Amino acid sequence: MFAQVPNPIPARMKGLNRAEICDVNFTEFVKNWNGQPLPRPAADEAILDGSVLDAQGFRELFESQLISRHLDLMARVLRVQNKVFYTIGSSGHEGNAMVARATRHTDPAFLHYRSGGFMAERFRKLPGMDPIMDSALSFAASREDPASGGRHKVWGSKPLWVLPQTSTIASHLPKALGTAVAIEAAKRLGHALPIPDDSIAICSFGDASANHASAQTAFNAASWTAYQKLPAPVLYVCEDNGIGISVKTPSGWIAESFRNRPDLDYFFADGLDLAGGYADVVRAVEHCRRTRRPTFLHLRTTRIMGHAGTDFEIEWRSIEELCQVEATDPLLRSAAIALESGLMSKLEVLALYEDTRQKCFAAAEEADRRPRIETLEEVVRPLAPYSPDKVQAEAARAPGLDARIKAFGSAEKLPENQPPRHLAIQINNALHDLFAKYPETLLFGEDVAQKGGVYTVTKGLHKAFGARRVFNTLLDETMILGMAQGFANMGMLPVPEIQYLAYLHNAIDQIRGEACSLQFFSNNQYQNPMLVRIAGLGYQRGFGGHFHNDNSVTALRDIPGLVVGCPSRGDDAAMMLRTLAALAKVDGRVAVFLEPIALYMTKDLYEPGDGLWQTEYPAPDQALVIGEPRIYHPEARDCVIFTFGNGVPMSLRAAREIERKHGWKVRVVDLRWLVPLNADAIALNADDCERIIVVDEGRFSAGIGEGIITALAEAGQGDKPMRRVVGADTYTPLAGAAFLVIPKDEDIVAAADELAE
Numbered sequence: 001m002f003a004q005v006p007n008p009i010p011a012r013m014k015g016l017n018r019a020e021i022c023d024v025n026f027t028e029f030v031k032n033w034n035g036q037p038l039p040r041p042a043a044d045e046a047i048l049d050g051s052v053l054d055a056q057g058f059r060e061l062f063e064s065q066l067i068s069r070h071l072d073l074m075a076r077v078l079r080v081q082n083k084v085f086y087t088i089g090s091s092g093h094e095g096n097a098m099v100a101r102a103t104r105h106t107d108p109a110f111l112h113y114r115s116g117g118f119m120a121e122r123f124r125k126l127p128g129m130d131p132i133m134d135s136a137l138s139f140a141a142s143r144e145d146p147a148s149g150g151r152h153k154v155w156g157s158k159p160l161w162v163l164p165q166t167s168t169i170a171s172h173l174p175k176a177l178g179t180a181v182a183i184e185a186a187k188r189l190g191h192a193l194p195i196p197d198d199s200i201a202i203c204s205f206g207d208a209s210a211n212h213a214s215a216q217t218a219f220n221a222a223s224w225t226a227y228q229k230l231p232a233p234v235l236y237v238c239e240d241n242g243i244g245i246s247v248k249t250p251s252g253w254i255a256e257s258f259r260n261r262p263d264l265d266y267f268f269a270d271g272l273d274l275a276g277g278y279a280d281v282v283r284a285v286e287h288c289r290r291t292r293r294p295t296f297l298h299l300r301t302t303r304i305m306g307h308a309g310t311d312f313e314i315e316w317r318s319i320e321e322l323c324q325v326e327a328t329d330p331l332l333r334s335a336a337i338a339l340e341s342g343l344m345s346k347l348e349v350l351a352l353y354e355d356t357r358q359k360c361f362a363a364a365e366e367a368d369r370r371p372r373i374e375t376l377e378e379v380v381r382p383l384a385p386y387s388p389d390k391v392q393a394e395a396a397r398a399p400g401l402d403a404r405i406k407a408f409g410s411a412e413k414l415p416e417n418q419p420p421r422h423l424a425i426q427i428n429n430a431l432h433d434l435f436a437k438y439p440e441t442l443l444f445g446e447d448v449a450q451k452g453g454v455y456t457v458t459k460g461l462h463k464a465f466g467a468r469r470v471f472n473t474l475l476d477e478t479m480i481l482g483m484a485q486g487f488a489n490m491g492m493l494p495v496p497e498i499q500y501l502a503y504l505h506n507a508i509d510q511i512r513g514e515a516c517s518l519q520f521f522s523n524n525q526y527q528n529p530m531l532v533r534i535a536g537l538g539y540q541r542g543f544g545g546h547f548h549n550d551n552s553v554t555a556l557r558d559i560p561g562l563v564v565g566c567p568s569r570g571d572d573a574a575m576m577l578r579t580l581a582a583l584a585k586v587d588g589r590v591a592v593f594l595e596p597i598a599l600y601m602t603k604d605l606y607e608p609g610d611g612l613w614q615t616e617y618p619a620p621d622q623a624l625v626i627g628e629p630r631i632y633h634p635e636a637r638d639c640v641i642f643t644f645g646n647g648v649p650m651s652l653r654a655a656r657e658i659e660r661k662h663g664w665k666v667r668v669v670d671l672r673w674l675v676p677l678n679a680d681a682i683a684l685n686a687d688d689c690e691r692i693i694v695v696d697e698g699r700f701s702a703g704i705g706e707g708i709i710t711a712l713a714e715a716g717q718g719d720k721p722m723r724r725v726v727g728a729d730t731y732t733p734l735a736g737a738a739f740l741v742i743p744k745d746e747d748i749v750a751a752a753d754e755l756a757e
Contacts, residue, residue: 018313019076019305022091022326029332030339030349037342047341053278055343060124061101061274062334064131065094066353068116069331070360071135076309077361083368084139086153087309090116092302093239095271095330096204097121098278099297102285103202103235106195108489109162110176111155112204112239114301122160129159136363142370143378149523150373151382158525161195163489165521169209171513173218173236174479175528176203177294178486180234181225184292186490188468191440194491200288201486204237207254208244214478214509219264221479222294226263231292235285236264238296239271241303246316258296265291271299272330275337302328382524384561385587388626395575395582395623399437404620407436407464415617422614424457424600426570429617430577431458431495435465438493438581443470445480445497445533454499455535455600477503481510481532485518488528493584501536501594502550508559515590516561527588531580537566538697538732538742539598539646548597549732551742554702556592557675563626564675566594568648571615572630572672578623594674596645605649606656613649627678630670631685638664639752640685642708643695644671647743651695654748661749662756664691677707683715691755692722697742700729723751 041047043056053061072089079087090096097117103109105125111118116135123131137145138153147156147164156164165172180201186193193199209215218236225232240254259266265287269280281297288295304326306313313322338344344352373379399407408414408429415421415429435441443461449472452459462470473480477498484494498504511532518526538549556564565580567573573595580591605612632652639658641651648670655666669685671677686692692712696705705724712718725748728741 018322018326019073022304022329023073025326025329026331026335026353027350030335030346030353033336033339033346035336035340037339040342047337047343048275051275051278052282053275055341057101057278058274058337058341059343061097061121062338063352063356064097064100064117064120064124065331065334066356067120067132067360068094068097070357071116071132071139072305073357074360074364075139076305078364078368079309083364085141086139088113088307089305090114092241092304092328092330093117093271095274095277095299095301096237096239098269098271098274098281099202099204099237099285099299102278102282104196104199105160107161107199107202108179108195109202110165110172110204111162112206113155114206114239115155115204118204119155119157119162122157122162126159132359133363133367136360136367137370139364140367140370141372142367143373144370147523148521149382151379151523152521154521156522158522163518163522163526165514166517170205170212170215170218171509173203173205173215174221174482174510175485175489175514176201176236177218177222177232177234177479178483179489180232180294180486181230181483182486182490182492183233184231185442185468185487186492189440191490191492198289200233200235200285202235202237204239206244207238207240207242207249208247210238210254210257217476217478218482219261221474221476223261223263224474226293232294233288233292234294235288236294236296237299239299239301241301243303245307245311254298258298261296263294265293265295266298267295268298269300271301272328273333302330304329382522383520384589385519385524386583386589386626387586390586391579391582392623392625394586395579396621397437398620399433403436404433407432416619418617420611420614420616421570422601422603423567423570423573423596424455426615426617427457427573427577427595428459428461430574431461432464433620434495434577434581435461435469438585440492441469441495442487442492443495443497444473444483446473446475446499448472448497453497455597457535457595457600458497477507478510481507481515484530484532485510485515485528488530489526493581494530496530496532498532498534500548500550501534501552502546502548504534505552505555508555511562511590512559516559519588520561524588528590529584529588530590531577531584532590532592533595534592535595535597537594537596537598537645538738539596541598546731549738549742551698551727552702553594553674553698553704556594557704557707559675561590562675563589563591563673564594565591565672566596566645566674567672568596568599568645568670569613569615571618572624575618575622575624576672579626582623583626594645598646599649602649606653624672627673627676627681629672629678629681629685632668632670633665634667636665636667637689638666639691639693639755640667640669640689641693641695641748642669642671642682642685644674644704646697647695650743650745651748654745654752657745657749658752662752664752671704674704677704677711679711679715682708682711683717686712686715686717686720690720692717692720693748693751693755694722694724694726695743695748696724696726699727703727721755723754725751
């Protein structure tokens with residue numbers, strides 16, 4: 001099938017790099033082809049006997065392959081001139097153009113980085129689009145790049161439904177499945193989709209990435225879903241080139257692993273042969289669209305020219321092996337098909353090859369002249385859009401009264417007509433209100449439906465709004481967050497629950513690397529608004545140990561663009577939820593609502609039975625302002641305590657003891673918003689107080705306290721008498737030993753004693 005590269009390499013080629021060799025191989029192969037061409041086929045005739053691909057289709061696919069190849073060759077040449085800034089290429093994978101041809105431009109695509117052929121072919125789906133210039137702008141990091149605005153080389157297009165990403169190790173597979181599930185769920189909910197109802201989600205990745213935990217969780221969840229007869233039209237395209245950078249995939253591993261996998265329908269297609277492979281690609285696509293089942297397309301590819309421009313394969317692969325790999329170049333087979341079929345002559349093939357090269361280099365030179373990002377403001381502009389006036393107006397927009405009465409059962413049962421209640425109840429009430437306000441809201445996670453959550457926070461939602469909007473998932477946090485992104489992609493408002501903060505760490509890249517990066521890498525063309533509820537923090541009276549008393553908030557603080565709110569009392573929680581939901585709806589943001597488990601059922605503050613930590617339910621048109629703290633005793637000047645979560649009632653109790661011991665009036669500032677910290681509010685409250693205590697239940701080396709102290713230092717408040725009360729650098733043990741490692745009321749009083757000295 002394939003022409004063989006001369007071996008050993010001719011002397012005139014010994015000084016060339018592998019990209020140049022592959023370039024020369026193509027022209028030499030065409031020039032030396034000596035077969036007998038068939039009569040030129042008509043445009044609608046099969047390109048070769050037995051092929052379902054017609055001549056016109058082959059010609060276009062071949063052109064897409066050549067565009068992809070010459071973009072790679074151009075990148076290798078111009079990278080050394082600092083005109084191009086990305087050299088991971090698609091060479092050997094150009095057969096993925098067949099997947100683009102067999103699908104629609106309205107099928108959401110989450111792509112492997114070797115998708116040049118796919119993109120060039122998908123560009124044909126809409127008139128007036130130029131894959132060469134658009135790609136060149138992206139390679140050149142031009143701010144005119146229509147995908148990311150020059151922030152990264154990504155395959156992406158808003159009109160073509162290719163969602164930009166930088167996924168390299170399969171972290172995009174969960175959200176692809178989530179999108180497929182969302183397509184079907186939207187129809188059941190009567191939610192208007194932004195794409196046709198019979199769309200499928202496409203997700204491509206390499207054979208090495210198929211081994212990654214993120215990939216395996218997506219495959220498992222797809223099978224788990226199909227096993228229950230739930231539709232999930234995702235087309236997983238494994239582009240198998242047999243190697244991951246320099247680590248070879250065992251021969252036959254992908255087929256052996258996936259051919260008989262339950263409820264993941266397996267198809268194989270030869271991605272190196274357009275004439276032979278196209279029928280199998282079409283068969284897989286049609287199967288996925290018709291059956292609405294998760295489908296695995298095993299696409300044979302190869303990898304030539306190395307992993308990237310910096311991968312000098314000659315240093316770790318033999319010349320003989322390289323020649324064998326380069327002989328499987330799919331462009332050689334495509335050239336042979338063009339010649340054998342009589343569709344093109346040698347001169348026509350070479351002319352098309354060189355014309356495509358010229359267009360790619362011309363586009364790259366033009367892209368190099370276009371402006372690049374020059375300011376920090378330009379870099380971060382799409383990262384975290386915030387329209388405060390619009391957000392506050394939306395947050396204060398109350399649900400309709402009829403919808404609220406239906407949600408709560410009667411006017412008498414409306415929460416504002418009830419006595420003060422504790423945190424868990426008020427969160428539950430606020431969730432009912434959000435569901436009444438936004439019909440597109442979905443809540444899902446482990447145990448959230450009939451059980452109502454481990455702590456009954458979601459109790460009654462399943463009964464009030466039904467199983468289509470409130471449902472349990474498999475026990476897999478990565479997939480829960482992947483599902484959330486899928487629902488958000490389809491215009492819904494997901495409220496996923498992560499059962500414990502400690503469980504988030506298994507899956508946090510779905511927020512860090514995927515959800516929060518989408519607006520950044522798409523130049524805010526794509527958004528995936530979501531409100532992630534996480535139960536966490538410590539003080540569960542010794543129950544559960546580390547996995548139920550996790551204070552690792554720092555992992556969340558490290559995520560660009562994320563907003564994290566942490567209430568300590570019920571009324572704040574309700575108003576915070578309204579604001580975070582509005583932020584998601586208005587600005588498309590990803591937000592985390594961190595719920596202190598130990599305060600869920602807390603009713604008392606100072607003494608048993610005083611009921612002072614219960615609050616009334618705020619009117620449905622009241623909402624918080626992002627960053628605004630709650631200040632207790634604002635008139636106090638002797639000392640200020642900055643804290644959050646469980647630290648708030650602790651600090652209030654300590655403040656009363658400090659006043660008794662030292663006669664100080666103590667101000668307590670509940671920050672409420674942990675990401676981003678309100679540095680101005682911190683500085684303002686410290687400015688007119690004589691002493692400062694920072695109460696942080698996080699660990700000594702990783703909490704909120706460092707951010708507070710930094711804000712104080714940068715505001716010129718660092719020279720005031722100050723103490724930090726913080727947890728120890730250890731995991732939380734069981735039973736009473738837990739209180740040896742997390743702050744206590746008396747620790748705060750002791751800090752004041754030190755300041756008094």
